[in-house]
Amino acid sequence: MAEALSQPVSFYQAKTGLFSWIFSTDHKRIGLLYFYAIISFFLVAMSLGFLMRLELIAPGETIMDAKTYNQVFTLHGVIMIFLFLIPSVPAFFGNFLLPLMIGTDDVAFPKLNLFSWWLYVLGGIFALLTLVVGNGPADTGWTFYAPYSVKTGTNVTMAVLAAFILGFSSILTGLNFIVTIHRLRAPKMKWFQMPLFAWALYATAWIQLLATPVIGITLLMIIAERVFGVGLFDPALGGDPILYQHLFWIYSHPAVYIMVLPAMGLISEMIPTFAKRTIFGYKAIAYSSLAIAFIGYFVWGHHMFTSGMSGPARVIFSVLTFLVAVPSAIKVFNWVATLYKGSINVKTPLLFSLAFIFQFLLGGLTGLVIGALATDIHLHDTYFVVGHFHYVMFGGAGFAFFGALHYWYGKIWGKMYNESTAQIAFWLMFIGFNVLYFPMLVLGIMGMPRRYYDYLEDFTTLNVVSTVGSWILISGIILMIYNLIVSRKKGEAAPRNPWGSTTLEWQTPSPPPLHNFDATPVVPEGNPYDHKQNKSE
Amino acid sequence: MFSNASNFVQGVDTSFAIILGASLFFLVGITGVMVYFVVRYNKNKHPEAQDVHENKKLEITWTVIPTILVLVMFYFGWTGYEPMRKIPEEGIKVKAHAQMWSWQFEYENGKYSDTLVVPKDEAVILDLISRDVVHSLYIPAFRIKEDVVPGVNNKMWFIGQELGKYNIFCAEFCGDLHSKMLSSVHVIAPEEYNVWYNDTTQPEIHPGLVVLKKNACVSCHSLDGTRIVGPSFKGIWGHEVEVITNGEERTVMVDEDYVKRSIYDPNADVVKGFNPGLMIPYQNLVTEEEVNEIIDYLKTLK
Ligand code: HEM
Ligand SMILES: [Cu+2]
Ligand SMILES: [Cu+2]
Numbered sequence: 145m146a147e148a149l150s151q152p153v154s155f156y157q158a159k160t161g162l163f164s165w166i167f168s169t170d171h172k173r174i175g176l177l178y179f180y181a182i183i184s185f186f187l188v189a190m191s192l193g194f195l196m197r198l199e200l201i202a203p204g205e206t207i208m209d210a211k212t213y214n215q216v217f218t219l220h221g222v223i224m225i226f227l228f229l230i231p232s233v234p235a236f237f238g239n240f241l242l243p244l245m246i247g248t249d250d251v252a253f254p255k256l257n258l259f260s261w262w263l264y265v266l267g268g269i270f271a272l273l274t275l276v277v278g279n280g281p282a283d284t285g286w287t288f289y290a291p292y293s294v295k296t297g298t299n300v301t302m303a304v305l306a307a308f309i310l311g312f313s314s315i316l317t318g319l320n321f322i323v324t325i326h327r328l329r330a331p332k333m334k335w336f337q338m339p340l341f342a343w344a345l346y347a348t349a350w351i352q353l354l355a356t357p358v359i360g361i362t363l364l365m366i367i368a369e370r371v372f373g374v375g376l377f378d379p380a381l382g383g384d385p386i387l388y389q390h391l392f393w394i395y396s397h398p399a400v401y402i403m404v405l406p407a408m409g410l411i412s413e414m415i416p417t418f419a420k421r422t423i424f425g426y427k428a429i430a431y432s433s434l435a436i437a438f439i440g441y442f443v444w445g446h447h448m449f450t451s452g453m454s455g456p457a458r459v460i461f462s463v464l465t466f467l468v469a470v471p472s473a474i475k476v477f478n479w480v481a482t483l484y485k486g487s488i489n490v491k492t493p494l495l496f497s498l499a500f501i502f503q504f505l506l507g508g509l510t511g512l513v514i515g516a517l518a519t520d521i522h523l524h525d526t527y528f529v530v531g532h533f534h535y536v537m538f539g540g541a542g543f544a545f546f547g548a549l550h551y552w553y554g555k556i557w558g559k560m561y562n563e564s565t566a567q568i569a570f571w572l573m574f575i576g577f578n579v580l581y582f583p584m585l586v587l588g589i590m591g592m593p594r595r596y597y598d599y600l601e602d603f604t605t606l607n608v609v610s611t612v613g614s615w616i617l618i619s620g621i622i623l624m625i626y627n628l629i630v631s632r633k634k635g636e637a638a639p640r641n642p643w644g645s646t647t648l649e650w651q652t653p654s655p656p657p658l659h660n661f662d663a664t665p666v667v668p669e670g671n672p673y674d675h676k677q678n679k680s681e
Numbered sequence: 682m683f684s685n686a687s688n689f690v691q692g693v694d695t696s697f698a699i700i701l702g703a704s705l706f707f708l709v710g711i712t713g714v715m716v717y718f719v720v721r722y723n724k725n726k727h728p729e730a731q732d733v734h735e736n737k738k739l740e741i742t743w744t745v746i747p748t749i750l751v752l753v754m755f756y757f758g759w760t761g762y763e764p765m766r767k768i769p770e771e772g773i774k775v776k777a778h779a780q781m782w783s784w785q786f787e788y789e790n791g792k793y794s795d796t797l798v799v800p801k802d803e804a805v806i807l808d809l810i811s812r813d814v815v816h817s818l819y820i821p822a823f824r825i826k827e828d829v830v831p832g833v834n835n836k837m838w839f840i841g842q843e844l845g846k847y848n849i850f851c852a853e854f855c856g857d858l859h860s861k862m863l864s865s866v867h868v869i870a871p872e873e874y875n876v877w878y879n880d881t882t883q884p885e886i887h888p889g890l891v892v893l894k895k896n897a898c899v900s901c902h903s904l905d906g907t908r909i910v911g912p913s914f915k916g917i918w919g920h921e922v923e924v925i926t927n928g929e930e931r932t933v934m935v936d937e938d939y940v941k942r943s944i945y946d947p948n949a950d951v952v953k954g955f956n957p958g959l960m961i962p963y964q965n966l967v968t969e970e971e972v973n974e975i976i977d978y979l980k981t982l983k
Contacts, residue, residue: 211857285854291831292814292856297956379832380961385815386830421730428740450817451828452835455766459759466751470744477743480711483718487730490719502712509704516758518696521765522824525817525852591821593852596860675730
């Protein structure tokens with residue numbers, strides 16, 4: 145109570161009104177703007193996923209025709225990748241937390257930050273406009289493979305333009321974070337005293353900055369070909385379809401790490417807190433982020449093992465793919481070792497983190513199966529791949545995002561969520577997720593291709609199971625969101641440091657004041673996760 | 682232990698067994714340890730946490746061992762795959778034509794078939810040809826797949842080792858009816874194959890329909906009035922259609938000239954309500970003679 149009295153004006157109260165939000169340069173408000181947009185897009189794309197699974201509950205036409213199905217999975221993929229996952233962790237948690245974690249009052253370029261959000265909104269509007277403008281939304285898959293993307297009558301041009309604009313938003317956020325981390329750390333914070341989430345954002349930001357321009361150019365080339373008939377990728381016009389695939393994956397493989405590295409950073413924050421001990425192998429985790437970011441640039445060819453690439457190229461891409469698995473494995477070992485001899489407090493964020501480890505592990509191991517040449521030839525473009533990437537992106541990055549939402553909920557909104565409801569929602573999500581996606585791995589091994597509107601009778605049973613899984617998962621998600629909404633009103637007031645965490649954002653009130661700290665934050669000596677130092681919280 | 686449907690199955694399934702086995706081991710092992718720690722060091726049982734910062738030996742071990750293991754996995758993936766790239770010189774050569782949304786197999790004697798018929802125990806070499814977009818020829822039972830890329834001459838090969846009929850799927854997304862782009866391989870006894878191969882008599886159907894089937898026109902144009910992605914051929918002959926020519930709407934009569942133009946330069950007159958760009962120009966694929974056969978056939982579709 146004493147704390148509540150001395151509570152300074154929070155950033156919510158500092159200014160009010162719509163314009164104080166949409167033209168705000170405060171990193172916390174911009175983070176929240178991203179959050180509301182991102183979560184809305186997630187719910188839209190989740191509903192599309194629900195419809196897809198409903199269509200696939202039985203062979204033949206169930207609720208929509210083939211063309212509509214193709215448009216639905218394309219829009220689902222585009223939204224999930226470009227509007228949910230890529231911005232989710234960096235643009236929301238990164239914006240909100242990075243300056244707090246490194247003890248400063250904002251990012252390096254606050255106006256640029258606001259501009260990035262506006263670009264994001266513009267890209268989102270373009271993506272949604274494809275629904276009503278032109279010949280309907282694109283039906284190419286989120287990969288926009290040429291020459292189909294050049295030939296189809298649907299509104300690929302606008303979808304591609306949306307992705308192009310979103311790319312710029314991502315580049316500028318990356319740039320902002322790199323400069324912020326270099327220039328604005330609290331005076332006493334050395335590189336190896338930064339929280340691991342900051343390290344993860346740092347590695348990610350370099351990928352955003354260096355890889356995203358490639359997709360920008362590639363997408364412009366598609367537009368040039370569609371609108372002006374320039375022969376780049378369509379052999380009918382003298383172009384080369386394989387060139388497109390190379391250019392696309394040169395960005396899109398590293399982009400996979402844009403999606404998952406920051407999520408790994410979130411896990412590295414949550415596990416020490418709930419184990420009440422320091423992280424095991426701090427430096428190994430920090431360096432492995434950089435290693436993943438670096439090696440990740442050179443493995444794109446593993447998406448093209450069946451495209452007719454030369455033998456040596458296939459072999460080299462396969463070896464490198466296996467090597468990039470090692471730093472990820474190291475992280476997993478370090479997280480598990482962090483639980484050793486801890487004093488473990490099983491709360492919702494930890495449950496999500498443990499589910500992350502299990503699902504990310506399964507996603508990573510299935511990644512090895514498709515990184516190997518012999519097995520990939522069989523599994524490429526089958527449901528095994530759909531299962532694999534949902535395990536990594538949703539079971540991994542998505543679960544980390546939701547776990548983190550609970551972990552920092554009090555810090556961001558000033559109230560605590562309801563723990564028991566949150567745990568019920570978690571279990572529904574965990575069970576639903578695995579019932580939804582595990583059968584896909586089996587379907588792929590049986591030979592069912594992906595992007596399949598209709599399938600042979602043999603595949604029916606597992607498709608039914610998978611669809612039932614989607615219902616369980618979605619009920620879990622709805623319950624989780626309901627709980628988070630209700631807790632905003634009904635939850636108990638959040639103290640500064642509800643979990644006994646050690647990083648700087650927990651030294652300030654929840655929610656923080658406009659300029660982040662009411663007193664100069666104390667950078668702990670040595671390792672940032674030393675629980676022995678801040679015993680008293 | 683494994684099926685022996687093609688010469689690759691055993692190699693690929695061995696890679697599968699090794700890689701999936703190792704993966705399962707790690708999945709169960711790591712998850713098991715994790716769950717054990719969560720139970721064993723629960724705060725109720727273990728109220729006082731002990732810090733363990735790092736342990737160089739342990740960290741080196743768990744860097745080096747996985748590195749070796751993944752390289753072993755890579756190796757088995759590679760050995761299972763090697764034979765697929767060693768395409769023999771000799772064998773039955775078949776051109777596999779992929780187009781939206783059907784397969785056509787062309788044999789050396791000019792025979793066309795919409796299923797791939799091959800003799801048991803002989804090498805079959807497929808030349809993969811696409812006229813429109815990227816497709817991918819996938820035979821799950823044989824564990825093989827290779828993309829069919831327009832303008833690129835990819836090849837694949839196999840030996841069918843067990844008699845039977847196996848599915849062929851298109852594995853690269855290619856538009857509306859991607860999931861309907863199905864065919865099958867029939868592995869039959871060599872004697873039977875010789876009879877089949879040498880039987881080049883055409884079935885008793887209109888030569889115009891043969892052309893339409895061979896070129897997969899029928900996967901976009903129905904013969905019974907239903908709309909697929911292109912207009913149905915039923916009853917178009919001698920009737921007027923509304924088309925868009927250089928952005929202007931006009932009405933034309935479906936006659937010889939129009940049909941020929943529609944086939945050789947489909948984007949010149951685009952039928953109203955349909956998408957340009959999907960139908961490729963058949964200038965070099967369908968001869969004038971064949972166009973006449975098509976026209977002859979269209980006349981019969983009242
Ligand atoms: C909420 C429940 C979800 C369901 C029921 C669902 C379902 C599906 C299904 C059935 C497909 C396969 C479409 C096909 O190949 O025919 C698919 C594709 C995809 N999903 Fe999801 N998904 C969900 C959530 C997510 C999430 C959270 C992400 C990313 C974070 C995601 C990303 C993707 C992507 C990128 C594709 C590929 C689209 C393409 O092939 O172009 N999905 N999803
Ligand atoms: Cu990749
Ligand atoms: Cu196809």
